[in-house]
Amino acid sequence: MQKMNDLSNYRKSYEKNKLLEHQIPKNPIDLFGIWFSQAEKLGTTEEVNAMNISTLGLDGFPKNRIVLLKKFSGQGFSFYTNYESEKGKAILTNPKVCLSFFWQSMERQVIIKGIAEKTTEEDSDSYFACRPIGSKLGAMLSPQSKVIPSREFMEKQLELLEQEFENIEIPRPKNWGGFLVRPISIEFWQGRTNRLHDRIRYQQKSNIWKIERLAP
Numbered sequence: 001m002q003k004m005n006d007l008s009n010y011r012k013s014y015e016k017n018k019l020l021e022h023q024i025p026k027n028p029i030d031l032f033g034i035w036f037s038q039a040e041k042l043g044t045t046e047e048v049n050a051m052n053i054s055t056l057g058l059d060g061f062p063k064n065r066i067v068l069l070k071k072f073s074g075q076g077f078s079f080y081t082n083y084e085s086e087k088g089k090a091i092l093t094n095p096k097v098c099l100s101f102f103w104q105s106m107e108r109q110v111i112i113k114g115i116a117e118k119t120t121e122e123d124s125d126s127y128f129a130c131r132p133i134g135s136k137l138g139a140m141l142s143p144q145s146k147v148i149p150s151r152e153f154m155e156k157q158l159e160l161l162e163q164e165f166e167n168i169e170i171p172r173p174k175n176w177g178g179f180l181v182r183p184i185s186i187e188f189w190q191g192r193t194n195r196l197h198d199r200i201r202y203q204q205k206s207n208i209w210k211i212e213r214l215a216p
């Protein structure tokens, strides 16, 4: 029998910041940008652009995993992956996804619901081109999310590819590229004392962002 691991005393009081209606911009991407740079400036070891993406899988289960946000703008939020991975197939079947960020140092969370679409070939090409060689070969050799025989199998393949592409430009694999998530709702959560956290949700309604406060 395994022992019971009781974590009921793990409790933190959140006191660093506030999120009040009179302080916030009309557009949630502007607020996201402000929060992103504040998280960046704290200069912690956090990967500020690491985000959780949840998809509804072909098996009917939701699944979360971390990916790296590589761009954001008024259009949405982009990341890069293998289109034939578990998440790639899930998104191409059901493009409704949810992204979330937890910036622990700021006691902040952002949750984005949106519709994902492939970015253009040009966008994927230009991002692929700026990746280090090892990452390019990794993308080429990894049948992401599939079962493989061993680590050695992968390492052997890497060696072969390194020889094959010595002094040759590595082309972007056609099954690898970007997704752009166009947001329909963005919720900002700021930890506060006594668990009376601030939650402000922006929802897109006929091209206007409706702003509402949610109970914590």
Ligand SMILES: Cc1cc2nc3c(=O)[nH]c(=O)nc-3n(C[C@H](O)[C@H](O)[C@H](O)COP(=O)(O)O)c2cc1C
Pocket: 047, 050, 063, 065, 066, 067, 068, 069, 079, 080, 081, 082, 085, 086, 087, 088, 144, 145
């Ligand atoms: C910090 C961090 C960053 C990651 N960034 C990416 C990424 O940008 N793209 C990606 O495909 N996988 C990334 N991964 C790996 C994914 O979490 C995941 O294992 C992989 O994409 C396969 O997911 P899937 O089988 O659900 O499709 C990252 C993992 C971590 C922990």
